[in-house]
Amino acid sequence: MTPLLELRSVSRHFGGVAALSNVSFSLPRGAVIGLIGPNGSGKTTLMNVISGVDAPTDGAILLDGAPVQGLPANLLARRGIARTFQHIRLIPDLTALQNVTLALRTPSAGALDILLRLPRLGRIERDRRACGLKLLDQVGAGQHADTLAGGLSYGDRRRIEIARALASEPRLLLLDEPAAGMTHSERTSLRDLIAGLPERGLTVLLVEHDMDLVMGVCDEIHVLNQGNSIASGKPEAVRSDPKVIEAYLGAEDA
Amino acid sequence: MTDLFYAYHNVIDLCLLNSMLAFGCFILLGVNLFSLATGGLMAIGAYLSIWLTMQQGWSFAPALTAALVAASLAAFGLGSLVLRLRGDYFTMATLAFTEVVRIIALNWDSVTGGALGVFGIPQLTETWQLAGLLALVIYLIWAVRHSAVGERMRAIAADELAVSTAGHDVARFKLALFTASGAIAGLGGGLAAHLNMFIAPGDFGFLRSVDTVIAPVLGGVWNLAGPVIGASVLVVLPEALRFSAQMREILIGVTMLAVVLFLPAGLVGLPKLSRRRAAS
Numbered sequence: 001m002t003p004l005l006e007l008r009s010v011s012r013h014f015g016g017v018a019a020l021s022n023v024s025f026s027l028p029r030g031a032v033i034g035l036i037g038p039n040g041s042g043k044t045t046l047m048n049v050i051s052g053v054d055a056p057t058d059g060a061i062l063l064d065g066a067p068v069q070g071l072p073a074n075l076l077a078r079r080g081i082a083r084t085f086q087h088i089r090l091i092p093d094l095t096a097l098q099n100v101t102l103a104l105r106t107p108s109a110g111a112l113d114i115l116l117r118l119p120r121l122g123r124i125e126r127d128r129r130a131c132g133l134k135l136l137d138q139v140g141a142g143q144h145a146d147t148l149a150g151g152l153s154y155g156d157r158r159r160i161e162i163a164r165a166l167a168s169e170p171r172l173l174l175l176d177e178p179a180a181g182m183t184h185s186e187r188t189s190l191r192d193l194i195a196g197l198p199e200r201g202l203t204v205l206l207v208e209h210d211m212d213l214v215m216g217v218c219d220e221i222h223v224l225n226q227g228n229s230i231a232s233g234k235p236e237a238v239r240s241d242p243k244v245i246e247a248y249l250g251a252e253d254a
Numbered sequence: 255m256t257d258l259f260y261a262y263h264n265v266i267d268l269c270l271l272n273s274m275l276a277f278g279c280f281i282l283l284g285v286n287l288f289s290l291a292t293g294g295l296m297a298i299g300a301y302l303s304i305w306l307t308m309q310q311g312w313s314f315a316p317a318l319t320a321a322l323v324a325a326s327l328a329a330f331g332l333g334s335l336v337l338r339l340r341g342d343y344f345t346m347a348t349l350a351f352t353e354v355v356r357i358i359a360l361n362w363d364s365v366t367g368g369a370l371g372v373f374g375i376p377q378l379t380e381t382w383q384l385a386g387l388l389a390l391v392i393y394l395i396w397a398v399r400h401s402a403v404g405e406r407m408r409a410i411a412a413d414e415l416a417v418s419t420a421g422h423d424v425a426r427f428k429l430a431l432f433t434a435s436g437a438i439a440g441l442g443g444g445l446a447a448h449l450n451m452f453i454a455p456g457d458f459g460f461l462r463s464v465d466t467v468i469a470p471v472l473g474g475v476w477n478l479a480g481p482v483i484g485a486s487v488l489v490v491l492p493e494a495l496r497f498s499a500q501m502r503e504i505l506i507g508v509t510m511l512a513v514v515l516f517l518p519a520g521l522v523g524l525p526k527l528s529r530r531r532a533a534s
Contacts (some may be wrong), residue, residue: 073415074424077418078421085416089415089419090416091408091409091416093408094408101402102409102417102420103420109401114397115394115398117397128402164420
């Protein structure tokens with residue numbers, strides 16, 4: 001079976017700086033794949049390139065075997081790639097619920113429904129509201145549905161951003177440091193949430209610094225250092241890989 | 255009351271017309287687009303509609319409809335080209351469009367009368383039409399703002415990247431808004447041309463574009479009352495300051511500056527501010 005997503009020698013250069021060089025790996029369907037590496041190793045650049053926020057300088061990205069590199073973000077979202085951001089990008093002056101319904105795939109009202117305020121409009125908006133509430137409940141933020149996103153805590157906003165990503169009914173979910181700024185108990189429920197995603201038909205690429213979370217939830221881990229893929233494999237193998245330890249702790253002189 | 259209406263009906267007509275035009279810029283400002291194309295789009299609507307009513311014998315309503323459609327198409331074409339430009343560059347490109355239209359109008363004597371303008375235009379625009387069409391524009395914008403589309407507009411204003419990663423084509427959305435604003439400008443142009451007996455290319459230039467975009471900024475960009483208040487102040491203020499030609503420009507400039515500096519929400523923010531003053 002073709003993997004859901006395959007990266008073939010993906011590179012991204014900014015002027016003379018290689019943020020990514022020849023990164024290749026694939027995401028099997030229904031897997032939770034971790035992407036780790038020290039700061040500046042290219043993790044977010046890779047997320048941007050996969051989600052269409054940025055385009056690779058070289059290489060190919062195949063979704064279901066079809067090349068998708070360089071497509072704009074909105075088309076990739078339509079084709080099933082959703083993401084969250086390291087720096088949360090909720091709309092502060094919309095409510096939590098409105099932020100989620102923004103990404104819903106369920107049909108929105110047509111121009112005539114809106115301009116003539118046909119009865120259909122109310123029904124459609126109610127359906128969308130119900131969908132959004134369900135998603136907010138799933139991430140544990142249902143009680144904040146009608147609060148403006150700008151006024152919520154960091155952990156809540158992170159969860160609402162995940163709900164928004166899920167609203168587009170993705171097949172591939174890219175999570176960029178979802179646990180950052182979360183309390184211990186929030187991390188535990190985040191872990192349960194991520195672990196449950198493959199059952200719903202999702203494949204997850206997780207960038208995260210919280211090693212307990214990464215080791216606990218990922219089927220496989222890829223390690224980036226200075227834009228190069230330096231290791232990949234099962235969590236236990238990666239954890240004890242000398243190259244990974246070196247990348248994180250620096251080379252030992254003694 | 256009727257005496258008052260007859261004494262001031264010119265001013266009232268202008269308030270209504272300029273309010274409607276201001277809504278064309280209002281919907282663009284809502285997604286951070288600062289357009290100076292209004293003058294050029296108005297000119298297209300104005301010249302087409304008077305050509306149809308004066309030379310082709312069309313009646314007013316179809317001529318206005320044609321003006322609206324033509325300016326929408328022009329806005330669609332212009333938007334397809336210039337909406338990819340960012341910020342200042344977009345504004346400059348829309349200004350260039352207005353200038354190009356003005357220069358064409360200056361030289362296309364057979365339709366526009368060149369620099370001398372067109373005289374003897376039938377005065378077909380009635381106050382009730384202006385009021386009714388303004389009400390219609392306000393209703394349509396209100397309906398859109400109170401829907402999922404309005405939420406998307408606010409989201410685009412705050413963070414375009416978040417909206418596109420949520421699966422929406424931001425460029426197409428902006429093009430639709432720009433086309434709608436072109437429709438308003440074209441309609442306004444047709445109404446403006448049949449309001450006075452005379453138009454000339456200078457009526458639809460840089461100053462017209464600036465006045466139209468300033469009105470919502472002055473009144474308030476986030477409130478539906480903003481464009482009406484802003485446009486009305488801009489019509490009434492020069493009338494009130496008629497005693498001095500030089501002071502007029504200066505005082506209008508000072509008023510603008512004061513509003514931008516002290517009332518970031520526009521004049522609609524004034525009652526809230528004075529209430530807060532009274533409370534403290």
